[in-house]
Amino acid sequence: MIIASRKPIDEIKGFIAGSGRILIVGCRGCVTVCNSGGAKEVEILASLLRLDAMKGGAKLTADECTLERQCDPEYVDGFAPRLAEGYGAVLSMACPIGPQYLAERFPSEKVYPALNACFMGGALAHGVWAERCQACGDCVVHLFAGLCPVSRCAKSLLNGPCGGSAEGKCEVSGETDCVWHLIVERMEAAGTIGELATPRPLKDWRTSRDGGPRKIVREELVR
């Protein structure tokens, strides 16, 4: 899933400055699962912003709503009546795909992103998430004992580890595992380390973002 985190509150306050009525829109997709932009987080952000206004003696109306998904025109369309109320600012708490969909569908609204998308990954434990994919478009994890060097090596090396691997950690951060250390360990244990002896050829990055913005059309699904 897409792992996101809320922008600093000061940045969000800057978005809504001067607005007496705002709408905060959550998303029940990835950001609900990673606790950054679901109904609960919408409620908390609304409350914080109201408290912020209150303590200055002002009144802020912060309405809340959460869509099934903000990355789907169907759900965004159904949301139109909510906007009839006239808001000074609409804060999307989806990943940044949400504010793009809202802005495209409702061009007259001022739509702001309340979250930063951080990476594609999964949970390591409750409250801990880590990057696991960079959407290179040509998955090779099976060649590396199920580990992804493209997203998990700071240099995306396919013939690692580089000289910065120390005690299983990456030189870039002592908290980050050297994925190449893990690959070597796992393949040694599996008795497949020999597969690493052959130089891995250059990667074709066309399928990655380097090939330009990507799009998939599934003719059998298109109406």
Place this chain on the structure above:
Amino acid sequence: MPDHPPTEPRSPAPPGPGPFEPRVIAFCCQYCAYSAADMAGSMRLQYPSNVEIVLVPCTGRFDAILALKALEGGADGVYAAGCLEGSCHFLDGNVRARKRVTHLKKELESVGVDPGRVEMYNLSASQGPRFAEIAREFSGRIAELGPGPASRSKPPG
């Protein structure tokens, strides 16, 4: 049952002259703090009447949004009171609550609300006097901080 059910709603301190009497909401775990409040009551221990107790099955039920809604609704301070660490009936509800309170303090600070307006306490069911002490201590702290954000937004008079 305590002779004064702690969940009984009390009316907020009437506005007017005299020292500021803060409105405090205490989320109390049924296994410890709530029983301690009960004991404090039967021991006739003095604690501020402006502390309103909300019974929770465990402070693990406590969440940032409960405190935020309380503050928005006119509370001047909020605390959670759970079992001593290591004694939670649900293993670690009180530890989680403490983490939530710590995080909430940062959130409040970020919108200019004094982080001291929320707190986490731990005590056991047998600590009636400690319950009263916490209530006095926290109430005193909030009295010093003055009215909370919601009271300030009300027009004077």
Place this chain on the structure above:
Amino acid sequence: MTGGLKSESRLERALASGRFAVTGELGPPRNARAADVEAKCRALKGSVDAVNVTDNQTAVVRMSSLAASVIALREGLDPVMQMVCRDRNRIAAQSDLLGAAALGVNNIIALSGDHQRFGDHPQSKNVYDLDSVSLIMAIRAMRDQGRLLSGQELPEDGRPRLFIAAFNPFADPEGYRVVRAAKKVEAGADFLQSQCVYDMPRFRRFMERAVDMGLAEKAYFMAGITPLKSLGMAKYMNNNVPGITVPDSLIARLKGVPKDRQPEEGVAIACEQIEEMKSLAGVSGVHLMFVEWEHMIPVVVEKAGLLPRSEA
């Protein structure tokens, strides 16, 4: 290591002759003064067979390795031009290789490159289109098959005749390092220069395995030497640089002399190491990395009995 020479490199000639070879290292300046490079070249001339010209080492912006290599050529040295994968994609890499060969550069060393996080522009984007192994493959394809990565053919007289080097770090996982060295040799490395060595037993273990695997017959190994200038440096290297362990015995030796005499002691240790390297099976030479201490290279080379070096 059979057949004719692959390049015009003096270093290749020296290694092929079986003579114990010496390479130095030259860090280009953080400015546009050719004179700075020239001064370093003059200090090294006559003391080394070739000199590595670093490529924005530690991710700090410096004069380009290509430009500084050309200055080194002008000064009569045989440069080993470093090329890191951090800053250029396969288009820039191949273009720079063609340009370097056209300007007379004979040796190239392919490296991943230090992550930009450690340099003066931590905000920058990195490239890593290729890694050091695939860059070596690309260079070899240009030289031996006369082909760019696109398949585009190079005319017979338009192929970059480069003597190809790889770097061999000793970072973890220790046991895998020799496998990775083999991979670099398979990819096309003609010689390997190692990270600086202090822990001789560990290096001996590495070389024994390399010799067992037949690597020393396929490529030349040059052992990295960096003198310990002070006790502080020894401790720093030991604690902070992945792959480097400074044995307690060396730390004790430096501790045993007053601070002002530690550089001298460090040089003495380096000379002893070089002596040991000379007789170690599979080691064809030493690579002297005297970071911002280049003027000491001639002193060490002389003391270690490595003179004379190959002529211009």
